[in-house]
Each structure stands twice: as C-alpha cells, then as structure tokens.
Amino acid sequence: MKKLLQINITANWGSHGKIAEGIGKAAIKQGWQSYIAYGRWANPSASNLFHIGNRWDEMRHGLASRLLDNHGLMSQKATKSLLQFVRNVNPDIVHLHNIHGYYLHYPLLFQYLRQHDIPVVWTLHDCWSFTGHCAHYEFCGCEKWKTHCAECPQKKAYPKSWLLDRSFRNFEQKKETFLSLNHLTLVPVSQWLQHQLQQSFFKHTPIHLIYNGIDTNVFSKQTEVSWVKEKYGIPAHCAIVLGVASNWYRKGLPDFLQLASLLPPSIRIVLVGLNKQEQKLAARAGIVGISRTDSQRELCSLYSAASVYFNPTWEDTFPTTNLEAMACGTPVVTYNTGGSPEAITAETGVVIAKGDIQTAATKIELLCQQPATTFEDACRQHVVRHFNKEERFSEYLELYTQLLKKNEQEGASHQAFTTNTCIKA
CATH class of the missing domain: 3.40.50.2000 (Glycogen Phosphorylase B;)
Incomplete structure (x- = not known):
C-alpha cells in the first residue's frame, strides 16, 4: 500500500489545511495510507495526524524570528521529532504545503528528504519559498527576488522582524536548501504564481500547475435568502x-x-x-x-x-x-x-x-x-466545469503516480547501468 505524508501548518483547518485534507481523502479512496503532519491547528481528519512541536516552541520560534529575522531556522527539536515520525511512516511521497509559520526547521527537513531521495511535491500557496523574507511582495511591487533579496522593504510584514534584516542570507539559504533535492516538483495554484516561479531561482525546477477547487455541492445557489x-x-x-x-x-x-x-x-x-x-x-x-x-x-x-x-x-x-x-x-x-x-x-x-x-x-x-x-x-x-475540488485532487493523485513511475524507471536504469559496469569490469 502506498503512503502519502503531507506537511502543513494546519490540518483540516483553514483553506490550505482543507486542501490537504481533501487530497488525503482522495488518496485514501484510491487505496493509499494518508498522513498529515501539522504545526499549529487541526480539526478531526480522515488522515493519520502528527502534531509538530507545541505552543511553547511556536512562541520561541516567533520571538526569535521577530528579533533575528531567522524564520524557518528554529524548532530543531520539533523537526527532529517530525523526522523520526517520517522514518516510521516511510512515505512513498512527501507533499509539502505551507512550511512557514513558526513550527519547522526547513534545512533539517530538506536534508532528510535529500538523503533519503524521497519524491517531493510542494504546493505553493504564496511566495515565501523564493524570497529572502516576505510571503508576498505584490503590494509593494518589489522585484529583488528575481535576482537577490537584500535590504527588504517589507521587513515588518509577515514574518515580521523588529530588528535585523537577514533577507540576503535567508535568500542564499533558501536557494541552496530548496534546490538541493533531486526529485522536487513544484505545484503553483495559479498561472500568475507559475510565472513568478519561472523568474525565480526555481526556474529550472519541474513545475506542474494545479488550480485550487471548491466543493460545488456545498457552494450552490440558495433559494431562500x-x-x-x-x-x-x-x-x-x-x-x-x-x-x-x-x-x-x-x-x-x-x-x-x-x-x-x-x-x-x-x-x-x-x-x-x-x-x-x-x-x-x-x-x-x-x-x-x-x-x-x-x-x-x-x-x-x-x-x-x-x-x-x-x-x-x-x-x-x-x-x-x-x-x-x-x-x-x-x-x-x-x-x-x-x-x-x-x-x-x-x-x-x-x-x-x-x-x-x-x-x-x-x-x-x-x-x-x-x-x-x-x-x-x-x-x-x-x-463546476473547471474548479471542482474532486477533479483537482485527482490531479494530485495522477501526479503522484507519474512521479513514482518515473522514480522506478530511473532506479531500474541506474541498476542496469551498475550491473553492466560491473560485468565489463
């Protein structure tokens, strides 16, 4: 049985958490085991849940981020606990959503994913992954992320920093860390975000657009209003x-x-x-x-x-x-x-x-x-025709299948090359 592990700031709570929940349900329906590791808030879930860290860790991470502008570089103990959970689950696919939000040490996570060569799908709901600080820059019109972030004009926007501006170093560290994976597929949720990615340091990373969807059975015209x-x-x-x-x-x-x-x-x-x-x-x-x-x-x-x-x-x-x-x-x-x-x-x-x-x-x-x-x-x-959530979730399952098939083919090719090399030797 295939295993899916999703990592997000929430589980079945808020828009991103509900998207992860829907993907998990779609995976379960197709015979997968589904797990969601979350950082802060959760509602009951059809998937197996794992809570990363605790309230005190979140507060320490948030305070350090505000003083040192080192968002995503705290919570080492909580992340090591998560990695032990990942070892126990041994997922076939790891699907990332929002890995920012004061609960995760992203270099430790990516080091583990690189060492174990796990296929990773990363749905991007904002721009944090390729900037040196902010989660969105459209309001202020900043384009430093296209070349190199420094002297951030939004230092006091989320994730807020009261004192230091570490945007230059953050940009360097994100670029080195996020580009270190051999099997990473980015999923922007709009053409606009896809275009931004193609201008960022992710320009050579595989990109697969999947729009967000909604429950068209729930959201429908009400007659008595x-x-x-x-x-x-x-x-x-x-x-x-x-x-x-x-x-x-x-x-x-x-x-x-x-x-x-x-x-x-x-x-x-x-x-x-x-x-x-x-x-x-x-x-x-x-x-x-x-x-x-x-x-x-x-x-x-x-x-x-x-x-x-x-x-x-x-x-x-x-x-x-x-x-x-x-x-x-x-x-x-x-x-x-x-x-x-x-x-x-x-x-x-x-x-x-x-x-x-x-x-x-x-x-x-x-x-x-x-x-x-x-x-x-x-x-x-x-x-109904273009944004039904069930069809969008099915796209994720199709993507998982494609990635696993590609991974198996690459593994078989590597094994054949190694065997032939040994025979010739």
Whole structure:
C-alpha cells in the first residue's frame, strides 16, 4: 500500500489545511495510507495526524524570528521529532504545503528528504519559498527576488522582524536548501504564481500547475435568502455587494470604505470577516460588517443574496472566494491582482485595474441593474466545469503516480547501468 505524508501548518483547518485534507481523502479512496503532519491547528481528519512541536516552541520560534529575522531556522527539536515520525511512516511521497509559520526547521527537513531521495511535491500557496523574507511582495511591487533579496522593504510584514534584516542570507539559504533535492516538483495554484516561479531561482525546477477547487455541492445557489436582508436591516428593494475575507490585511477594506460613498442608496455593502475595530469603521461608512463565519451554509446564503461579489484584493495568488461566489450564481468584480482574474470570464464578471474605485462603482452599479438570473447559469457552470475540488485532487493523485513511475524507471536504469559496469569490469 502506498503512503502519502503531507506537511502543513494546519490540518483540516483553514483553506490550505482543507486542501490537504481533501487530497488525503482522495488518496485514501484510491487505496493509499494518508498522513498529515501539522504545526499549529487541526480539526478531526480522515488522515493519520502528527502534531509538530507545541505552543511553547511556536512562541520561541516567533520571538526569535521577530528579533533575528531567522524564520524557518528554529524548532530543531520539533523537526527532529517530525523526522523520526517520517522514518516510521516511510512515505512513498512527501507533499509539502505551507512550511512557514513558526513550527519547522526547513534545512533539517530538506536534508532528510535529500538523503533519503524521497519524491517531493510542494504546493505553493504564496511566495515565501523564493524570497529572502516576505510571503508576498505584490503590494509593494518589489522585484529583488528575481535576482537577490537584500535590504527588504517589507521587513515588518509577515514574518515580521523588529530588528535585523537577514533577507540576503535567508535568500542564499533558501536557494541552496530548496534546490538541493533531486526529485522536487513544484505545484503553483495559479498561472500568475507559475510565472513568478519561472523568474525565480526555481526556474529550472519541474513545475506542474494545479488550480485550487471548491466543493460545488456545498457552494450552490440558495433559494431562500430573504432572511439575510431581514437580519441585517437591509430594505428588500436594495441590492447587495458582498466582500469576504478571513483576514482583511491588504484585501481592500479601505477600497470598500471609499466605494460606499460612490454607490447609490439602493446598493448596500456587506462585508464578512471583520474584527470589532473594522466593524466600527464599516458602520461609519454605512457598511454592514460581519465577523468571520465558519458556517458554509450561512456563507452560501450571503453569496446567493448578493447581486455582485467585489474582491478588491491588493495581493493574492488565487482566491477561492471568487469561485465560491460564482458557484452560488453571483458575478465577480475583481482587481487585476495576482491570480485573482484567472477564474473570471466575460460571462462571469469584470476585471479592473487595482485601486480604480470609480470604475468599480460603475461596473457594480451596472451589474446590480441586471435581472438576478442573468449570470447564474454561466457563473455556476464555469466553476463546476473547471474548479471542482474532486477533479483537482485527482490531479494530485495522477501526479503522484507519474512521479513514482518515473522514480522506478530511473532506479531500474541506474541498476542496469551498475550491473553492466560491473560485468565489463
């Protein structure tokens, strides 16, 4: 029986953790044994779980990172414990997701993977792997990562450093460490991220694009959504413009505040994922602010009640909220940011320049004037056809099979070469 081990900051928690969970379930369905090693948070899982480190280790790692800018270079004891677990499991494939987040010593992990020559798949959800510090650089427009990071303009962005700037050394160490594997395949989740990788020190590493998907059975048009307007005091005749984020850092909250002053009273903005301070700001602008919800049913109702989903994100690799909105029949207006436009077609929404609030207001108002059914089928079918999560998870299993077959062929070729060399000698 083949064995899959995934490593991520979470297990079945948050977007990346749920992706790992879905891949694990797909592997189990095809007869694999599935394991997930995680660093910080977890929900019950179909896979066998292993918790890397503990809260105290995470705090020490976080403090050192803030003082020394050495993110990913602490947690040696926790990582050695993980490596013992890897030895016991003896996986056929190791699949990495987010290995940053104050829980892992990446040089120790990669040293083990190199020594044991295990095929590694690494799904990249951000840009941390090829920069000297930050997890994303689009907001500030930095391109130092293309040549060599130094004097980081985002030293105080995640993973925040209060004192030192180690970006030059971090870049060197990541490049040396991550390029040391003989069997590494990178999986970007968007064409945008793939293009970034092709300009980075990973340019000669095998790259296999696999988009993120969503559960199209869960995210679908809800017919009874009148309660949404009733609950939040929105008049029945008003159209809703929806925004959703788990964290609004660089996701466009100031843009929504500005947008509110440009829309007519017949269009109301509803934002999900705001903290208490953000809710106060939203209320002063006449925006309905809602805290984060873990209820997919409630989220589907909000998507379904909206006439437009607006995503003014300033940095993103491939936001699945666009997919969720369209799966519920709602068109999307988004900035031309990262991979955000890649799911949008002329039949399912509009892509505009970052920060162009006036155009956003114009496009949103035009979309709100359309009959509610105008975009439903096109939006829904586009997501079902291209972004169904089960099909995307199957792509990972196909990739595993290809890599194992290639590894076996290389092993057989090496054995034949060794045998022939010995015979001639």
